Amino acid sequence: MTAQLRISLLLVLFLLLHGCKDDTEYAYSYRIPEASNDGWEVSSAGDLGLQTSSLVDMMDYLASSPDHQIHSILIIKDDRLVFEEYFEGYLYSNNPPGSNGDYIQYDRETDHYLASVSKSITSVIFGAAVKEGYIASVDTLLRDVLPEYQHILTGRKEGITLEHLLCMSSGLHWDEWSKSFEDPENDVIALFHEEDPLEYILSKHMINDPGQEFLYNSGGTNVLGAVIERATGMGLLDFGNQYLFGPLQVEGGMWERMAGGYMFASGGIYLRPREQAKIGSLFLNEGYWGNEQIITEDWIVASSTEHIETDDLIPQAHAYGYQWWMMDFHINSQIYDCFFAAGWGDQFIFIFPAQDMIVVVNSGNFLSYGGVSVFGLLEEFILQYLD
Numbered sequence: 001m002t003a004q005l006r007i008s009l010l011l012v013l014f015l016l017l018h019g020c021k022d023d024t025e026y027a028y029s030y031r032i033p034e035a036s037n038d039g040w041e042v043s044s045a046g047d048l049g050l051q052t053s054s055l056v057d058m059m060d061y062l063a064s065s066p067d068h069q070i071h072s073i074l075i076i077k078d079d080r081l082v083f084e085e086y087f088e089g090y091l092y093s094n095n096p097p098g099s100n101g102d103y104i105q106y107d108r109e110t111d112h113y114l115a116s117v118s119k120s121i122t123s124v125i126f127g128a129a130v131k132e133g134y135i136a137s138v139d140t141l142l143r144d145v146l147p148e149y150q151h152i153l154t155g156r157k158e159g160i161t162l163e164h165l166l167c168m169s170s171g172l173h174w175d176e177w178s179k180s181f182e183d184p185e186n187d188v189i190a191l192f193h194e195e196d197p198l199e200y201i202l203s204k205h206m207i208n209d210p211g212q213e214f215l216y217n218s219g220g221t222n223v224l225g226a227v228i229e230r231a232t233g234m235g236l237l238d239f240g241n242q243y244l245f246g247p248l249q250v251e252g253g254m255w256e257r258m259a260g261g262y263m264f265a266s267g268g269i270y271l272r273p274r275e276q277a278k279i280g281s282l283f284l285n286e287g288y289w290g291n292e293q294i295i296t297e298d299w300i301v302a303s304s305t306e307h308i309e310t311d312d313l314i315p316q317a318h319a320y321g322y323q324w325w326m327m328d329f330h331i332n333s334q335i336y337d338c339f340f341a342a343g344w345g346d347q348f349i350f351i352f353p354a355q356d357m358i359v360v361v362n363s364g365n366f367l368s369y370g371g372v373s374v375f376g377l378l379e380e381f382i383l384q385y386l387d
Contacts, residue, residue, distance in 0.1 A: 028059040033084035036108075038274055039249050039290065043080035049387035050075065055083055058381035062087070062372065069346075069363050069370030071106045072273045075382065076281065076358040081274070084108065089364045097181040097189075098345065098366030111252045111270040112362040115343030118255075118269040119221045121244075121279060123166060123323035125236065126228055127299035128243040131287075134231040138163035138302075145227050152202045159210045162227060165220040166322040167307040171208040172201070174217040188218050188267070191258045198226055198260070214308045214320055218266035221323065222258070225265025236263040247292045248278045267343070273360050279341075280349045280358040304339045304351075314342060316375055331383050346374050355386060 030052040033042045046052045062068055068087075075083035091101030092113035104110070114121075129135045142160045143153040153160065156171060164170045179186040184193060194200040201219035208215070225236045232239045237255050245253065252275060256268030271279075278289060283304065287295040299322075306319035306326050319326040321339060329336040341349040346363035359382065361374050 028056055028063065030055055030083075033081045036274075038251075039278070040076075040081045040274060041079065043077075043082050045075065045077065045082035048077040048080065048082055050077060050082060050382070051385040051387070054381050054385035058377060059085065061381070065370075065372050067370050068372040069365050069368075070372060070374075070377075071110075071112065071362045071364055072360070073377070074273050074277055074358075074360040076277050076360075078356050079281070079285070081277070084273075086110075092345070092364070092366065100364075106362075108272060108274055109252065111254065111272055112276075112347070113345070114269050114271060114276070114347045114362075115267050115345055116218070117276070117341040117343035117347045117349060118265060118267045119218070119323040120341035120349065121240075121269055121271075122221055122225055122228075122236075122265040123303060124279060124282065124295060125240045125244055126166070126224055126322075127287075127295035127303065129228050129232055129239065130299060131293075131296050132232075132243065135162070135227070138166060142223070142227075145230060146198070146202075146223075149198065149202050152199065156206045156209055157202070161210065162224070163307075163322075164210045165224050165227075167211075167320055168214055168217050168220060168323075169208075169211050169308050170215075170217065170220050171206045171210045171212060172204045172215075172217060172220065173207045174201075174204060174215060174219050176216075176218055191219070191222060191264070194259050196260055197258055197262060198223060211308075214310050216311070216313050221266035222262065222264070225263055229262075236265060244294055247294055248275065248289050250275045250278070273362060276349050276360045276362075277358055280351050280360065283339075283351050284353065284356055284358070304353075317342075329379060329383055331379055336383055348374055350378065357386075 032044050035042045069089055070087055071089045072086045086106040088105050090103050093099045093101035140162050143150050143158060160170045174187055176186055176188045181189055190200060191197040201223055228236050228239060252272040254270045256264040258264045282294055283300050286297045287293045287300055303322040303324050305321050308320050310317050310320050314325060317325040317327045324339045325342055326339050329338060336352055337354060338350055338352050345366040348361045350359040
């Protein structure tokens, strides 16, 4: 055997051995999330009824889908964090909205843009204001809370209540879909340029009587943010920090402002995934985080009750509560009732009361779709194999 042939054979043997070693080394294996000092207890998914093999299959599926834009997936079961994985992806950029910022490795300390998940969080803050006695009833007429706009709130608008705004059934016209977010005539974008965004929202003409039909309306959520400020005498973020974020030990986050100094209540918040899961946890623990009750059980029931049937904006959802979507997953002849917060780009906080489970997903599907359905991940890899 010549020296050259021996070298060639050794090289082939080296590549075979190290190739097999690499495949083993980089294969995904389930691991219990790392414990931290943020209040979350951790546990094995297998000990709490989730098949770890299906979670491995989910990660393998994502690894085989290189164009996916999932940034993080967390699962909380029985008040314990049992699954936590992060991926590479682009940061959200506002210039223009939804474009790609820096490419990073997401992790537990990355504040993620939540888009309309902000609506559900605003609703939780509203619930805290109700608990603390600042807001007496959701049946209160809007014109009584914002008397400076009574000259606009006339005719059918006189009947708009706070609950109508919570359920997106105010009857006010709103259009944030027919024009791009780069178009200043888009109703959401206009909120950042109008001198008085509340007047802009409330000046819209009525297309239905209050309470008659659902119409997705980010403007109404921003009015709710202003109502909280009027009722409490505090800024929305200041009140939220004192009565929600502080008790939840939220360390990250920021909240964008629109014109007039108002917080962008319908879509401007950034939070870390574990912090988002804490929002969901309130709904499985009678409004408590630890020993402190942040919202009442009555508010949880009202928020997650089907108040009005929805349109096909989110095809999987069939009804709307207080800024929360309602749906049922049908898997293997079993129904999994769920309500969830949803935001542009595939941001989700799913809550499954009967299973005592929360699933948080953040993604970057803003201006393009990465080919992986978040609902599909739930159906194929999480719910289907839940004991």
